[in-house]
Amino acid sequence: MFARRIVVVGTGYVGLTTGACLASLGHRVVCSDVDAAKVARLARGEVGIFEPGLGELVGEGIAAGRLEFVLGSADAVADAEVVFLCVPTPMGSGGGADLAAVESVVAEVAEVLPTGCVLVCKSTVPVGTSARVAELVGRPDVAVVSNPEFLREGSAVHDFLNPDRIVVGSASQDAAERVAALYARLGAPTVLTDAPSAEMVKYAANCFLATKLSYVNAVAELCERLGANISDVTEGMGYDRRIGQSFLQPGPGWGGSCLPKDTAALLQVAQSVGFDFELLGATIDSNTRQREQMVAKVADACGVGVAGSLDGVRLGLLGLTFKAGTDDLRDSPALAVAELLAARGAELVACDPGLRGDEAPLRGVVSLVDDPYEAAKGSAGLVVLTEWQQFRALDWPRVAGLLAGPVVVDTRNHLDPDVLRRAGISWRGVGRLPVG
Known part of the structure; x- marks a missing residue:
């Protein structure tokens, strides 16, 4: 498996678990966030999330030089091969998902994503969001992929490293296969769609x-x-x-x-x-x-x-x-x-x-x-x-x-x-x- 240069935008429950686990699989991961105090704490290996095994995994990633934390997204994605969007999508008016955070990040990084980069929607988003993100990016040289998470609180690290399945969806077969390959070491059934x-x-x-x-x-x-x-x-x-x-x-x-x-x-x-x-x-x-x-x-x-x-x-x-x-x-x-x-x-x-x-x-x-x-x-x-x-x-x-x-x-x-x-x-x- 080739190690990839990955950026994870958002260090909440999903983002931090995703970043730490991908680093444990051998990838070089940069996690970005807009909260300066939180970034500083994470850079010191201080994890405020109550999640078994996550603190240890973050510490190991930092010590190995495969995991780092930075403020802001634009500079972080400059040399990324894959960028994961792991930002909140809370319930909005009418019960629908509020995509304000997703759209804000996309607007921030769209012009600075490297040619050939894959932008991955990891956050839970309504059907059609990946197409919307592709429109907002507006670049045929950047593929957009949906790769939903299936993590349970209290066992998120275990769930990530021992998945029932990996689901990857994109209009680009090559991009979907590149994202699926990130998880190759896990040996899980993979659904490409x-x-x-x-x-x-x-x-x-x-x-x-x-x-x-x-x-x-x-x-x-x-x-x-x-x-x-x-x-x-x-x-x-x-x-x-x-x-x-x-x-x-x-x-x-x-x-x-x-x-x-x-x-x-x-x-x-x-x-x-x-x-x-x-x-x-x-x-x-x-x-x-x-x-x-x-x-x-x-x-x-x-x-x-x-x-x-x-x-x-x-x-x-x-x-x-x-x-x-x-x-x-x-x-x-x-x-x-x-x-x-x-x-x-x-x-x-x-x-x-x-x-x-x-x-x-x-x-x-x-x-x-x-x-x-x-x-x-x-x-x-x-x-x-x-x-x-x-x-x-x-x-x-x-x-x-x-x-x-x-x-x-x-x-x-x-x-x-x-x-x-x-x-x-x-x-x-x-x-x-x-x-x-």
Whole structure:
């Protein structure tokens, strides 16, 4: 494999992982950003992203001379063979992706890209964006390629280096093959296609996963009403190779930085071409309802009824991030449930191993403590909202002695109900009958 001169524009979650991993594959990588303080920290090997293995990979790349960080993009791309766009594409008005950052970078680098350079859209962008970028660049000597990322927070380095597939799309076969060759050492199945299809793959995959999660949450509610056990049901489903084991865990709803914005974006794109994507709309609506169902479950466990007031009721929350192993609160279903509980009047004290306590979304909603026992102390009940492994190892008899109301609402089915029962605590899960 030939080592390439690569520039990665943007050092966020996707950009930094992409740059560090490509450097680990032997390429020479320059990562650029507009935040001078962030660039300085990264140049010292200081990674502020909560992602296992990423800090070590950045340090190794810097030490080997294959990874560096610079301010601004125009000078960085001067001798690049491949330029990756890894800038944010947040949800904009109407649910569509906001491409302002992508267009800004393209305008900055279009005239200074070397002849023969390949410009790669790594950010999640709507179908047709690569064609739009090619128009903005306006140079036939620069090819534009779509190469969507499939990284999960908490396992991004592993996902990059052990991919299920590599998807590359472009009108230029040569450019697509050059980008695919960057990953040759990984030995992953590679899909070479046109740019619109590559862009669609990312949205189609994420929206399918969201639909699968909404479906299993609906089945879990049906299990509760019929006296079935969702854990046994999903185990039986998961052995069917057509379905698989993944994304069959019920919970408080799906969230994070990808699924909410990608479902909204695809729905908006469908509407723009006159297609009524009813299934996707129902998936989104079901997810909103799931969060409300969790609040009703908590209210019922506290003895005020599913629609009762929680005014003045102290509740301890275990977890607020959208999933364990991250510090990400973006579209967190855990935080959404907390906000709904607060709106009902509950007084919330939370513990989350991934949070510092100064995060803006928490203000006015919840008080954060470092100790889960402090969250339990004097609470009418505990609510498990994020599946941190630390919570399984708590001293539950001690927790029982601290709680004012010995009940745990486990929205992730994360804890062992029998352990809690032996400690004198009632367990309420999702899609399963109460225990204790």
